[in-house]
Amino acid sequence: HLSSKVSMCYHDNSLVSASLEALIQHLVPTVDYYPDRSYVFTFLLSSRLFLHPYELMTRVCHLCVEQQRSGDALLDKIRFREVAPKLVQLLTEWTETFPYDFRDERMMRCLKDMTHHVARGDEYSWRAMQQMTQRLIKRLSALGQYEEAVAALNAVASERPACLKSKQAPGHKNDVLSVCDDPFIVAQQLTHIELDRLSFIGPEEFIQTFAMKDPLENHKVQLSLNRKTSNLEAYVNWFNRLSYLVATEICMPVKKKHRARIIEFFIDVAQECFNIGNFNSLMAIITGMNMSPVARLKKTWSKVNTDKFEILEHQMDPSNNFSNYRTALRGATQRSETAHSSQEKIVIPFFSLLIKDIYFLNEGCASRLPNGHINFEKLWELAKQVSEFLVWRQVICPFDRDRRILQYLVTTPVFSEDELHLASYESEGPENNMEKDSRRSLRWVSKHTCTNHPLHIIHHLR
Numbered sequence: 001h002l003s004s005k006v007s008m009c010y011h012d013n014s015l016v017s018a019s020l021e022a023l024i025q026h027l028v029p030t031v032d033y034y035p036d037r038s039y040v041f042t043f044l045l046s047s048r049l050f051l052h053p054y055e056l057m058t059r060v061c062h063l064c065v066e067q068q069r070s071g072d073a074l075l076d077k078i079r080f081r082e083v084a085p086k087l088v089q090l091l092t093e094w095t096e097t098f099p100y101d102f103r104d105e106r107m108m109r110c111l112k113d114m115t116h117h118v119a120r121g122d123e124y125s126w127r128a129m130q131q132m133t134q135r136l137i138k139r140l141s142a143l144g145q146y147e148e149a150v151a152a153l154n155a156v157a158s159e160r161p162a163c164l165k166s167k168q169a170p171g172h173k174n175d176v177l178s179v180c181d182d183p184f185i186v187a188q189q190l191t192h193i194e195l196d197r198l199s200f201i202g203p204e205e206f207i208q209t210f211a212m213k214d215p216l217e218n219h220k221v222q223l224s225l226n227r228k229t230s231n232l233e234a235y236v237n238w239f240n241r242l243s244y245l246v247a248t249e250i251c252m253p254v255k256k257k258h259r260a261r262i263i264e265f266f267i268d269v270a271q272e273c274f275n276i277g278n279f280n281s282l283m284a285i286i287t288g289m290n291m292s293p294v295a296r297l298k299k300t301w302s303k304v305n306t307d308k309f310e311i312l313e314h315q316m317d318p319s320n321n322f323s324n325y326r327t328a329l330r331g332a333t334q335r336s337e338t339a340h341s342s343q344e345k346i347v348i349p350f351f352s353l354l355i356k357d358i359y360f361l362n363e364g365c366a367s368r369l370p371n372g373h374i375n376f377e378k379l380w381e382l383a384k385q386v387s388e389f390l391v392w393r394q395v396i397c398p399f400d401r402d403r404r405i406l407q408y409l410v411t412t413p414v415f416s417e418d419e420l421h422l423a424s425y426e427s428e429g430p431e432n433n434m435e436k437d438s439r440r441s442l443r444w445v446s447k448h449t450c451t452n453h454p455l456h457i458i459h460h461l462r
Contacts, residue, residue, distance in 0.1 A: 009373070014380070015039070017373040020050055027056075028063045029086035031079065040093050042376075042383035046207055049367055050374065053101040057110050060090070065117065077121055084118050084125035088132070095136045097390075100143065100202040102136055111136075143231075146200050150234050156411040157241070175262065176249050179408045183265060187272030188399035189406050190242070190281040194348045195397045197235045203386045205232040206358050235351060239284045244414040246288025250297070251415065251423040259427065260303035263289065267309045274312060277332040277346040279325065283316055293417075293424035296435075300428065322353060333388075342398035349392065358385050418442050 008018040068079040119126040253259045273282040332347045339345040365378045422442050430436040
């Protein structure tokens with residue numbers, strides 16, 4: 001470790017830069033050294049910007065074994081027995097914090113090889129390796145089931161006639177209010193969906209989003225890279241779905257009074273989401289209400305008391321880089337840190353902004369310094385943002401589940417953007433020539449792409 005220290009730069013006892021070799025060496029435990037936990041997390045998180053997790057694991061395991069070699073077989077065995085528990089501890093931290101790295105068969109093989117190696121020296125460590133592997137397999141199996149469930153739900157949500165372009169048949173009610181008219185309960189169910197989906201996002205997915213993708217890599221490798229951010233993408237898709245669901249629910253009713261009631265209901269749901277600390281659903285609802293097919297319904301909005309909505313919009317106002325929201329998020333985070341109940345612990349950030357923050361942190365700061373060293377200050381910052389997310393991710397949702405409402409929110413079909421515009425024009429006709437042209441072209445497209453009779457489609461679906 002002395003040789004590696006030479007190529008590591010510190011400032012006020014904090015590591016600021018180092019060569020990749022030195023950083024890898026700094027991760028390797030010895031008989032009398034174990035890396036600091038925050039270093040382990042930070043380097044395992046961001047090392048993938050510079051080398052594949054498999055390469056890192058191979059090198060760490062190799063170095064750990066080689067460092068114990070003295071030329072004397074008996075002495076080597078004794079020395080490895082002393083270091084084995086520390087190697088197991090490092091691999092445990094890796095498998096528990098970044099389990100998705102082990103979807104790579106080579107990582108699993110490497111783990112297996114180390115288990116055999118440890119078995120030769122120390123039975124206690126070998127047993128710990130066995131238990132760790134079992135926990136890992138269980139976690140990966142849960143992930144596989146989750147991904148299949150999300151795919152199945154998405155398939156149900158998109159199973160529909162060729163188009164959904166029309167409104168409810170008069171007198172037929174099948175909307176969110178017919179499923180549940182209590183905004184507090186709907187906000188609770190949205191929080192369940194948010195926390196379920198958050199819990200499956202791996203911390204490394206944030207980094208993998210902008211990790212180097214080598215164009216020379218073959219298709220299989222590229223596919224595995226895409227898979228490495230799939231839970232993050234599924235979560236972003238959920239936000240979009242919720243926005244479109246809100247807009248669909250508002251544009252669908254035939255009567256203005258009913259549309260106004262649905263707007264007021266979603267304002268109340270958004271308010272409850274804010275109180276819970278569920279900023280992602282809150283922002284999705286606001287986004288849905290601000291979509292142009294909804295925003296243009298002036299006669300409908302004239303029937304709505306918008307005071308509450310304006311306060312919520314002010315909270316999520318994008319000006320000054322979302323400063324109002326960031327203040328509210330800090331408040332929710334402080335509440336969470338001193339919480340006495342599970343409900344007070346809930347913090348669900350506006351997710352797209354979190355991704356954007358991490359992206360700009362990565363883009364706005366060089367990963368390598370002119371001397372070839374890795375800029376570790378940047379890695380500390382990335383780790384700080386991601387570790388805060390990990391704390392929010394592990395909250396267990398304290399509310400009762402309502403399967404019927406959950407099913408509705410996740411699978412009920414929603415309008416596409418064109419269908420929303422058409423439904424909006426049917427609710428309140430075009431106000432100017434531009435809107436008239438827009439409706440004409442949308443009707444033309446709709447007529448040529450959809451044979452269903454426009455009126456009774458929705459209630460067949462639901």
